[in-house]
Amino acid sequence: MAASDRIPDYLVGSHQLASTVVFSTLFSLVFILLISPYLRFVWFSIGLASQQSLMTIVFMSLVIVILALSKMVMYAIARKHTLIYFDYVMWCFGEVVLISLAYAAFSVNGIAAGVIPHPEEISFLKLFLSAMGFCLISLGVPYLLSAFFFAIEDKNNTIRLMSFGAITTDEAPSLTRDEKITLYDNSGSLKLVVSLSNLYYIESDDNYIKVWYQDSEGTLKQYMLRCRLKTVEESFTNSDLVRCHRKYIVNFGKVEMISRTKDGFAIDLGLGGIDPIPVSKTYEDNVLARFNSRG
Structure with a gap:
């Protein structure tokens, strides 16, 4: 399909x-x-x-x-x-x-x-x-x-509602560009700004999404806002955020390995507290191609 x-x-x-x-x-x-x-x-x-x-x-x-x-x-x-x-x-x-x-x-x-x-x-x-x-x-x-x-x-x-790239800041420019993910709710209000390097995956919950990320102390946290997963997928097409399931988008920069299970493939993000994320048949080819093309 x-x-x-x-x-x-x-x-x-x-x-x-x-x-x-x-x-x-x-x-x-x-x-x-x-x-x-x-x-x-x-x-x-x-x-x-x-x-x-x-x-x-x-x-x-x-x-x-x-x-x-x-x-x-x-x-x-x-x-x-x-x-x-x-x-x-x-x-x-x-x-x-x-x-x-x-x-x-x-x-x-x-x-x-x-x-x-x-x-x-x-x-x-x-x-x-x-x-x-x-x-x-x-x-x-x-x-x-x-x-x-x-x-x-x-x-x-x-x-x-969505944008991808660096945000305006008054900090001194760093030698490494840290991309920021800015997330807005359906009303257009800015709700969350998170470094791509700290973001693990985004989970759909009906008309809401749950953003799973790591804070400055290394603690895994969750933030929920009213926004559709499809909107995130379309807005971040050229980023490391990749749709792998009707309920999940993962940050491929955090993917440790992809394993085969009895129900198909699953993504391991290599962090305790995060269960393997399933890969559905619809997105299987794209996910595997993306994973195999990594340097």
Whole structure:
């Protein structure tokens, strides 16, 4: 699997998934109010004190539950496995199919029970196909808009929040250039400046990162800030910071050795208190090539 096929982390973060559910629900509600009077097989109604309005609210609540549970499962899977674009698209299409099936079943039973008024009997298949077209628009449009927004936000963070190189200082210039890593949070606030020679690795924790470094006394410390690992990876492409796993970036200047385990390769940073860091299949070739090219 090529790295370019991997779905960006900003599409499967907890904040992004929750925001997508909220936006999709609001978009669908507005879309219902605008288009339902013109659709033959759509019985939704909002604003009238009737059984039809009550059934609309009940069904929309069911849709919210379906979407929320779906995104929770997606988030859990994405935390443990690498998802590609095809997986994401098929997952979203599966949501459309599931909600369409729920709509058809809900409508057939509601019409039969007399709680959903409809002038004619409609087959399950017609209701399902009608719902598919409706859901493809009411979910597809907000999904695309959300992805577009998160992509722009991520790119802006990459450009604006991170920098690599020496920082301005009033100290006398040294004979050896000590590169500094400056890390900003998502709001643009400078949070941490650490020498590359003291940094060991960076660990992802959802929308946060944990920076593991050694202080002036030789003590291993951890600093957490709200920033995505992907942003760090893209910002420090030409540095010794190398992505080796969906959860880890390591400082190759600190790598002592790479060993093979039953689960693949692992990186040893040669410092007590740091367990070997796994290398995933996606990054294996790049990591090994980088390690073998060291002088």
